[in-house]
Amino acid sequence: MDKGWVSSQSLLPPTPDNTMFPLLGFPVKLSRPTMELHHDNRKLVAEVDFFSHTPPPNIVKKELDQTPLHINTGLQLLTANTRSDQSTVDDGLSSDAEDKRAKTTELAQLQVELQRMNAENKKLKEMLSHVTGNYTALQMHLVTLMQQNQQRTESTENGVAQGKVEDKNVGVGGGKVPRQFLDIGPSGTAEVDDQVSDSSSDERTRSSTPQNHNIEAGARDGARNNNGKSQLGREESPDSESQGWSPNKLQKMNPSNPMDQSTAEATMRKARVSVRARSEAPMISDGCQWRKYGQKMAKGNPCPRAYYRCTMAVGCPVRKQVQRCADDRTILVTTYEGTHNHPLPPAAMAMASTTAAAATMLLSGSMSSADGVMNPNLLARAILPCSTSMATLSASAPFPTVTLDLTHNPNPLQFQRPGAPFQVPFLQAQPQNFGSGATPIAQALYNQSKFSGLQLSQDVGSSQLAPQAPRPPLQPSQHPSLADTVSAAAWAITSDPNFTAVLAAAISSIIGGAHNSNNNNNSNNNTSRTTISSFSGN
DNA sequence: CGGGTTTGACCGGCGC
DNA sequence: GCGCCGGTCAAACCCG
Numbered sequence: 001m002d003k004g005w006v007s008s009q010s011l012l013p014p015t016p017d018n019t020m021f022p023l024l025g026f027p028v029k030l031s032r033p034t035m036e037l038h039h040d041n042r043k044l045v046a047e048v049d050f051f052s053h054t055p056p057p058n059i060v061k062k063e064l065d066q067t068p069l070h071i072n073t074g075l076q077l078l079t080a081n082t083r084s085d086q087s088t089v090d091d092g093l094s095s096d097a098e099d100k101r102a103k104t105t106e107l108a109q110l111q112v113e114l115q116r117m118n119a120e121n122k123k124l125k126e127m128l129s130h131v132t133g134n135y136t137a138l139q140m141h142l143v144t145l146m147q148q149n150q151q152r153t154e155s156t157e158n159g160v161a162q163g164k165v166e167d168k169n170v171g172v173g174g175g176k177v178p179r180q181f182l183d184i185g186p187s188g189t190a191e192v193d194d195q196v197s198d199s200s201s202d203e204r205t206r207s208s209t210p211q212n213h214n215i216e217a218g219a220r221d222g223a224r225n226n227n228g229k230s231q232l233g234r235e236e237s238p239d240s241e242s243q244g245w246s247p248n249k250l251q252k253m254n255p256s257n258p259m260d261q262s263t264a265e266a267t268m269r270k271a272r273v274s275v276r277a278r279s280e281a282p283m284i285s286d287g288c289q290w291r292k293y294g295q296k297m298a299k300g301n302p303c304p305r306a307y308y309r310c311t312m313a314v315g316c317p318v319r320k321q322v323q324r325c326a327d328d329r330t331i332l333v334t335t336y337e338g339t340h341n342h343p344l345p346p347a348a349m350a351m352a353s354t355t356a357a358a359a360t361m362l363l364s365g366s367m368s369s370a371d372g373v374m375n376p377n378l379l380a381r382a383i384l385p386c387s388t389s390m391a392t393l394s395a396s397a398p399f400p401t402v403t404l405d406l407t408h409n410p411n412p413l414q415f416q417r418p419g420a421p422f423q424v425p426f427l428q429a430q431p432q433n434f435g436s437g438a439t440p441i442a443q444a445l446y447n448q449s450k451f452s453g454l455q456l457s458q459d460v461g462s463s464q465l466a467p468q469a470p471r472p473p474l475q476p477s478q479h480p481s482l483a484d485t486v487s488a489a490a491w492a493i494t495s496d497p498n499f500t501a502v503l504a505a506a507i508s509s510i511i512g513g514a515h516n517s518n519n520n521n522n523s524n525n526n527t528s529r530t531t532i533s534s535f536s537g538n
Numbered sequence: 539c540g541g542g543t544t545t546g547a548c549c550g551g552c553g554c
Numbered sequence: 555g556c557g558c559c560g561g562t563c564a565a566a567c568c569c570g
Contacts, residue, residue: 293561293564294563296560298559298560305561307561319561
């Protein structure tokens with residue numbers, strides 16, 4: 001049995017057919033190098049299909065296209081095999097040593113080839129990571145610019161824009177309450193609370209400078225030392241804690257504060273992204289680490305609402321609420337808010353991208369028409385062009401919320417291959433590589449097909465939780481991994497051509513003032529202070 | 539023992 | 555002013 005065999009399998013580590021490389025964000029099929037040997041009427045076939053993979057984001061495909069998926073080892077294995085075959089005809093004893101030497105040589109060559117491929121693979125991963133970083137940085141920068149632009153507009157038109165928006169809100173949602181985040185003062189007020197609440201509240205004193213938005217400043221838990229309850233803690237904590245997600249704090253905007261980067265952050269912080277997904281688990285997995293800090297019974301829902309905060313980094317202001325839908329308890333509603341102040345793992349990037357994209361779009365849509373960036377309808381369509389009927393806008397909530405409804409059947413156009421890799425739709429949907437920030441999504445799409453609807457709502461209390469479209473009864477087979485589901489949502493947003501178009505439009509409309517504040521467009525993507533992401537999961 | 543969870547109390551906003 | 559409600563805190567508790 002050993003005679004004439006070369007164990008090509010020993011060349012590779014024992015990996016499953018589809019291995020998820022965190023950095024790549026999509027499953028890579030690690031197949032055996034193609035090597036066909038015959039001996040004693042037995043045949044060993046191993047393929048050099050090392051780079052076979054499920055569809056990655058477009059950008060990845062582009063890179064991979066330069067590297068043939070099927071690598072020609074140039075080992076002329078067939079010839080060798082022929083010899084091997086011949087040896088099977090002969091007694092095999094005389095050529096056995098030669099065969100072994102030949103196979104050994106081939107083995108060495110294969111190993112070299114594999115090393116080369118590994119190097120290339122590594123390089124590709126690095127490139128992907130770089131591109132992802134650039135994407136995220138660009139996205140965050142865009143948000144900052146948009147907010148700055150909005151601030152400029154408001155400072156000149158003061159009140160006019162708000163009036164328009166209110167009218168728009170009334171028209172769309174019929175609510176009587178204007179979108180809160182537009183209530184921020186004409187100067188953009190969206191100053192973060194550590195500067196904002198001073199004038200309106202004596203209970204907090206600030207030690208930070210207006211620019212002191214240092215995300216790394218002080219550990220909130222450390223600052224919150226003690227008995228003095230929250231007041232004392234906040235007093236000494238100008239950091240993220242004070243930037244907390246409480247909408248109440250955000251209402252205390254100081255119009256006199258200059259607009260700066262924190263403006264965008266604060267504004268974004270007010271925008272929540274809610275994800276509805278079916279899950280038996282108590283919490284979805286979004287790539288981040290969370291610590292539960294509270295639980296409350298919310299009105300109108302027999303299921304308690306759990307409050308979590310991100311613990312991946314000290315002082316990370318990101319919070320999330322998890323609550324089961326009152327109407328369908330199999331549906332888990334996770335609402336994210338805040339901006340991570342730390343790098344995110346690949347798995348969390350998907351959610352981060354989702355939040356950033358959704359929040360960006362939501363906020364863009366909230367801008368006055370004068371900005372020409374987006375309107376609610378465009379927003380809705382951009383986020384989910386094929387499900388516009390499910391996109392609704394409400395103005396009855398204190399802060400804008402984007403709801404990603406992942407509980408419906410897959411969109412027939414984009415998710416028509418529930419059981420197969422989402423190669424076609426994925427590649428087609430990302431002509432501009434805007435989805436590179438959500439690389440793990442490929443894996444998500446590979447595994448799930450639940451995404452189908454997205455709701456835009458500002459009514460957290462009702463619209464968000466109440467079903468806005470018929471929901472199919474729970475089917476066990478339709479329970480994707482929530483991480484996947486969320487990733488799919490991220491993909492849905494970031495990969496949408498309309499989103500890219502909107503993004504491009506926004507960039508062009510703002511580019512004039514894009515001189516830039518924080519050049520975050522380096523490869524160190526997730527660390528940007530303007531990062532708006534907020535999802536994570538676990 | 540350290541870290542996470544539970545849970546009752548506290549706080550501020552909002553509507554009446 | 556009062557009560558309701560959402561959000562947060564932090565001591566007590568639990569767990570590995």
